[in-house]
Amino acid sequence: MDKANLKDHRQIGQELEIFMVNELAPGTIFWLPKGMTIVKQLEKFIRSQNEIHGFQEVQTPILVKSDIFQQSGHFKYYEHSMYNMEIEHERYSLKPMNCPETALIYKSKTRSYKDLPLRYSEYGRLHRRELSGVVGGLLRVIEFTQDDGHVFLKSDQLENEVLSILKWVSQFHALMGFPSKFYLGTKPDKALGDAKIWQMAEASLKNALKKSGVNFEIREKDGVFYGPKIDIDITDIQNRTWTVSTIQTDFNIPKQFDLEYVDEDGKSQKPVMIHRSIIGSFERFIGILLEHYQGAFPVWLAPVQVVIMPITDRQEEHAKKIVEELKENGIRAELDNRAERLQAKIRDGSLQKVPYLGIIGDKEVQSYEESLISVRKRNGEDLGQLKLSDFIKRLKEEIDKKI
Template sequence: MDLFHLQEEAHGSVFWHPKGYRIWRELESYMRRKMDGAGYREIKTPQVMDARQWEQSGHWGKYRENMFVIPDEVPNTEDEGPVISGEAQWMALKPMNCPAHVLVFKQGITSYRDLPIRLGEMGCCHRNEPHGALHGLMRVRQFTQDDAHIFCTEAQVVAEVQDFIALADSVYADFGFTYDIKLALRPEQRFGSDADWDKAEQELRDALTANGLEWEELPGEGAFYAPKLEWHLTDAIGRTWQVGTIQSDRVLPERLDAHYIGEDGDKHRPVMLHRAIFGSYERFIGILIEHFAGRMPVWLAPVQAVVATIVSEADDYARDVSAQLQAAGLRVETDLRNEKINYKVREHSLAKVPHLLVVGKREADEGTVAIRTLGAEHQRVMSLADAIA
């Protein structure tokens, strides 16, 4: 399908080819429409932040072994001497977006009337995974999340989680996935009080109950700062994949001193809900390739139609057909090669192109096309106008 490749010059990072990146772009556009419709506001945050920020958030102590750290200095360019001095302050590529989103929330004065605030980001992150743990698109070092954080009052938590559950359900249904939901509970090593963990875990249970859902509980499997709901998708051949998540967090707002002004005029801590649906674009695309066996839905296919000629006399007509299809918003390629039509049909079928429009001299004379839809037994002959419609 020629979608992407990986190579040792960039361990754990994906080189996206045009067709693969087209799938990415369509998914990104789809997710933006979903998030815009659900009241999220998109932001963009820095890739590199000072280690002091990660210390304050707790990630420097709990997560540093999985971070790419960078000295904050100009490297030595001379042939002799060390490249770095060893005396510089440390910075790090972000392994997640959440601390930066808190910093955005903290800009200005936030009133209880402004809540909930839903901040979304197609955020590129880096995690220093061991070479032996890397696995195609499923386990990478550089990845982009459909990430968002909801800042809300305690009274709003259950309703916000309910809304997210409904949003996630609509997305997974669009791709034909079924799923199970699991509730990951407090680990032994954690931040925050038992009282806060009690509240956070019960809020997630209450949201699930209100939505009429069943779930399995996983003791000890939560993040060090929050319990979480996990969506375990089942694909077309029965394999399961853990993808989406929402976490109810009272720890990070406290550690990073986030607050809003309540109705009483005093400062209050917001609850921070961390959530994602795809998880990462890289992994979700890998799951989709497996789920659809490479045969993407038409809206997601990198090439939606190929116009293939039987004889060279139809080349000009094929170009005109292609131009009209492109003008109608379709992603189209032409195949004017001097090859037998059966060869072309087989090649484009193996490439999982949804529609093949075959044209010869007769079709050119009559203004028609012969449409072969991937997986269909018979072709259909119709006017070009009807085909476009």
């Protein structure tokens, strides 16, 4: 891989019209329609995976009284990384994480051991302060959307739950084309909760890592003060590593919010909480993807999947009908009817990294029984003339298989 030819995600983002920034909203992202298509496809995929894994989606308020972060204990460590303000003599904050408010949902009714594990997912819009000098592009932002998930469970359910998340995470990264590596962070010097519960949680996480068959190492004392964690690093085509996914256990929030469930004997017990994220933030993950694929997204994520190019005005009506038919089949297709030469249209389509370019000339229009289309891939490969129905079938298969 010749690194000299690789582009920065900000350049790719501009050339492909994925996102923009504006000095009036420093450290935040304006998603343009093509970028929003990528966000929506990722959201859709993760949402379907969440449902398969038993997560119920919730949404908690962005603006909330600071008291909740006093109660959770975050304010003590985190106050200066938060946006805090006074409204009608009360202190409010923009939430920097979703966990404390998710604890309020857990607490909103009596929970039985039969309800556990109880899993909530959220696409939470979060705000965390960064120095204005270090923000830029998608990789470092002050406002971002996390694909968050929280599980409340009994301590003897921890190993199986973590195992299930580990399998999910490693499958996801393989699908996206990233090798991944897992790190278990154990008890740090400053830690909350008694030694016994730490030992139990560390053993559960370690067993889950062993059973999952993933490549892992132990990072001594790298856990969070509220529980041991697993960080998952991915490696991109430039051999850079990024921590995108995380699985953290938490004994602190259940204690701070006095969370309980009723056990088999009718007694009150404290659940353990897991925080988990598969991609981290959408902003950062798409920034990594832009550089990893250099804008050439797999078909299922590509903002435009096919551009149809009539060679002359004579084929324009026919080309429009083909675009309509592709759209009716759920394929993101566009028409390039500019008064440009075909070579220029092909070059522009390839530069825009559109996976398939469909060319319609007199030969293709003449077929009365079945529409024909001459198909090229963005890398220049010529697939020749295909029946439209076969082309649609091929695209649908690739989208289904996420390739």
